[in-house]
Amino acid sequence: xxxxxxxxxxxxxxxxxxxxxxxxxxxxxxxxxxxxxxxxxxxxxxxxxxxxxxxxxxxxxxxxxxxxxxxxxxxxxxxxxxxxxxxxxxxxxxxxxxxxxxxxxxxxxxxxxxxxxxxxxxxxxxxxxxxxxxxxxxxxxxxxxxxxxxxxxxxxxxxxxxxxxxxxxxxxxxxxxxxxxxxxxxxxxxxxxxxxxxxxxxxxxxxxxxxxxxxxxxxxxxxxxxxxxxxxxxxxxxxxxxxxxxxxxxxxxxxxxxxxxxxxxxxxxxxx
Amino acid sequence: xxxxxxxxxxxxxxxxxxxxxxxxxxxxxxxxxxxxxxxxxxxxxxxxxxxxxxxxxxxxxxxxxxxxxxxxxxxxxxxxxxxxxxxxxxxxxxxxxxxxxxxxxxxxxxxxxxxxxxxxxxxxxxxxxxxxxxxxxxxxxxxxxxxxxxxxxxxxxxxxxxxxxxxxxxxxxxxxxxxxxxxxxxxxxxxxxxxxxxxxxxxxxxxxxxxxxxxxxxxxxxxxxxxxxxxxxxxxxxxxxxxxxxxxxxxxxxxxxxxxxxxxxxxxxxxxxxxxxxx
Numbered sequence: 001x002x003x004x005x006x007x008x009x010x011x012x013x014x015x016x017x018x019x020x021x022x023x024x025x026x027x028x029x030x031x032x033x034x035x036x037x038x039x040x041x042x043x044x045x046x047x048x049x050x051x052x053x054x055x056x057x058x059x060x061x062x063x064x065x066x067x068x069x070x071x072x073x074x075x076x077x078x079x080x081x082x083x084x085x086x087x088x089x090x091x092x093x094x095x096x097x098x099x100x101x102x103x104x105x106x107x108x109x110x111x112x113x114x115x116x117x118x119x120x121x122x123x124x125x126x127x128x129x130x131x132x133x134x135x136x137x138x139x140x141x142x143x144x145x146x147x148x149x150x151x152x153x154x155x156x157x158x159x160x161x162x163x164x165x166x167x168x169x170x171x172x173x174x175x176x177x178x179x180x181x182x183x184x185x186x187x188x189x190x191x192x193x194x195x196x197x198x199x200x201x202x203x204x205x206x207x208x209x210x211x212x213x214x215x216x217x218x219x220x221x222x223x224x225x226x227x228x229x230x231x232x233x234x235x236x237x238x239x240x241x242x243x244x245x246x247x248x249x250x251x252x253x254x255x256x257x258x259x260x261x262x263x264x265x266x267x268x269x270x271x272x
Numbered sequence: 273x274x275x276x277x278x279x280x281x282x283x284x285x286x287x288x289x290x291x292x293x294x295x296x297x298x299x300x301x302x303x304x305x306x307x308x309x310x311x312x313x314x315x316x317x318x319x320x321x322x323x324x325x326x327x328x329x330x331x332x333x334x335x336x337x338x339x340x341x342x343x344x345x346x347x348x349x350x351x352x353x354x355x356x357x358x359x360x361x362x363x364x365x366x367x368x369x370x371x372x373x374x375x376x377x378x379x380x381x382x383x384x385x386x387x388x389x390x391x392x393x394x395x396x397x398x399x400x401x402x403x404x405x406x407x408x409x410x411x412x413x414x415x416x417x418x419x420x421x422x423x424x425x426x427x428x429x430x431x432x433x434x435x436x437x438x439x440x441x442x443x444x445x446x447x448x449x450x451x452x453x454x455x456x457x458x459x460x461x462x463x464x465x466x467x468x469x470x471x472x473x474x475x476x477x478x479x480x481x482x483x484x485x486x487x488x489x490x491x492x493x494x495x496x497x498x499x500x501x502x503x504x505x506x507x508x509x510x511x512x513x514x515x516x517x518x519x520x521x522x523x524x525x526x527x528x529x530x531x532x533x534x535x536x537x538x539x540x541x542x543x544x545x546x547x548x549x550x551x
Contacts, residue, residue, distance in 0.1 A: 035455045042462035047320065050471035054335055056324050090366075173295055181305055184312035192316060194323035 011106035014097075018107050022084070022114025027121070037125045044068040044126065047193050048134055060194075062138060062224045065130035067192040069123035070216050073116070073154060074186060078161040079179050080115035081108050082168035086176065089169060095268050104258065105251060108165055112158045139226040146222035149232065152239035153215025159243055160211065162250030166257030170266050190216055211242050281378065285386030289355075293390065310347060310398035314406040317343040317471070321410055333412050337505065340406030341498050342470040347398040348428070349435045349468075349490070350461050355391025356384055356439035357457035360446050364548060365453075371545045381532050384443055385436055392432050403501075416504060423500040427493065434489045434521040437528035444535035447544050469494040489520035 027033060044064055051060045085108065088094040097107055130136045168175035189206060190196075190213040196204055197217075207213040218235035221227040229236075261267040294302040321339050325331045363370040377383045407414050442460050446453035467474065467481060468490030474482055485491050492513045498505045507513060539545055 039458050042466050046466050053472035053476040181308045184309050188312045188315045194319050198323040198326040
């Protein structure tokens with residue numbers, strides 16, 4: 001009983017508290033939401049018109065819209081956790097969190113949940129606009145399997161984000177630079193604007209290690225090609241395995257990096 | 273002597289940007305680091321073409337050249353533009369040094385130009401990497417290019433002038449808003465990508481958006497750059513494109529100088545140099 005209450009106080013409550021701040025902060029100004037829908041739409045529109053100009057089949061519109069919508073989770077959930085933690089460090093809040101009894105993974109869960117909520121509002125709007133403006137067509141019968149794959153992708157991203165957030169805490173600006181350097185390779189390997197089946201086999205295997213690539217491929221197959229659980233069970237299994245592996249590795253990496261931060265006095269170091 | 277002073281100031285700001293951007297790291301490591309982004313960025317867009325060729329069998333090397341050259345050249349403009357506008361945001365919000373810069377450096381306009389110069393150089397390196405890698409990936413015969421080197425250099429200088437002045441205007445506007453500064457920079461970059469003949473010609477846009485492309489010298493610059501890089505790429509009314517590019521560049525420089533003077537005056541009056549959102 002005591003253990004249960006302790007977990008609640010140290011893990012779940014910080015998560016709820018931090019998610020509330022991120023949701024409230026991210027949506028307090030309606031015009032921000034509008035901008036954050038319009039800006040990705042500009043890129044999505046550009047790629048859709050590029051495809052149209054090259055005479056691509058209409059199904060590519062759906063590929064691009066889903067790619068644009070899901071890629072936001074990579075930036076806002078996974079790196080959102082790290083970046084927010086970096087800013088907490090810069091503004092002096094991180095030392096308060098670390099001094100309190102809260103667990104850091106709980107705090108990061110809150111950041112991830114807040115990021116997921118905020119991104120979902122924007123991504124949903126992007127998809128609806130895509131349907132309305134570009135007449136993209138999706139198959140709705142397979143929505144449940146698409147949602148399952150989507151959910152597993154987000155959980156796996158949280159696990160991966162745990163470890164990568166540690167980079168921001170310990171290495172500060174270098175962590176930000178690593179984040180920036182990884183953006184384009186991830187965009188490419190996840191197949192943001194095209195199916196990963198067009199990759200050579202070796203690249204497909206490498207992409208298979210990324211939850212976003214598997215998740216995006218699964219959601220696309222479900223919503224654009226109408227594939228059900230029988231065709232997509234491998235996606236589900238891979239994502240479940242990645243979730244467990246990334247969570248364990250991420251937690252270990254985070255603890256190790258925080259330990260390094262404590263040892264080298266980097267946890268309260270700012271502007272570096 | 274004035275010109276010597278001018279260059280000394282310019283060089284100091286460029287050096288500062290290099291140090292800040294490279295985070296005081298080893299230049300070789302930084303060079304490797306900076307080559308990751310353009311390499312994968314061009315893969316993302318080249319695969320738009322490759323995916324169609326792979327799945328639908330539609331192969332058109334002229335379209336491959338258009339797409340790859342567009343994305344590569346956009347990086348030159350985009351990198352400089354983002355870098356310039358982001359300077360205001362990062363110096364005021366993140367490092368809170370804009371007010372000290374303003375006190376120490378004789379001209380904020382020159383300072384921003386110099387800070388962006390470094391970004392344009394990085395953007396140029398991006399462009400070269402993306403162009404070569406992209407053409408190789410899409411199977412375009414590089415030996416067919418036959419570029420006019422002098423024209424390419426002149427156009428790069430013109431591109432730097434007009435886009436840095438556009439950046440000055442946008443950066444000036446972003447001083448008035450801590451909240452919307454980064455969004456404004458992304459929006460301008462996005463609009464240039466959308467209407468600037470980057471991935472497709474302006475004729476592929478819906479008719480109601482096309483007039484927007486006339487506001488920027490981007491289309492003329494893109495088309496002339498493509499022609500200068502590849503003589504087989506035909507453009508109609510080349511003389512008109514040259515004069516329009518030159519005219520728009522002159523207009524941009526004039527408006528940017530006047531606009532930034534007004535902005536600077538208002539900024540000092542209202543105390544915006546140190547107005548932060550406190551992230």
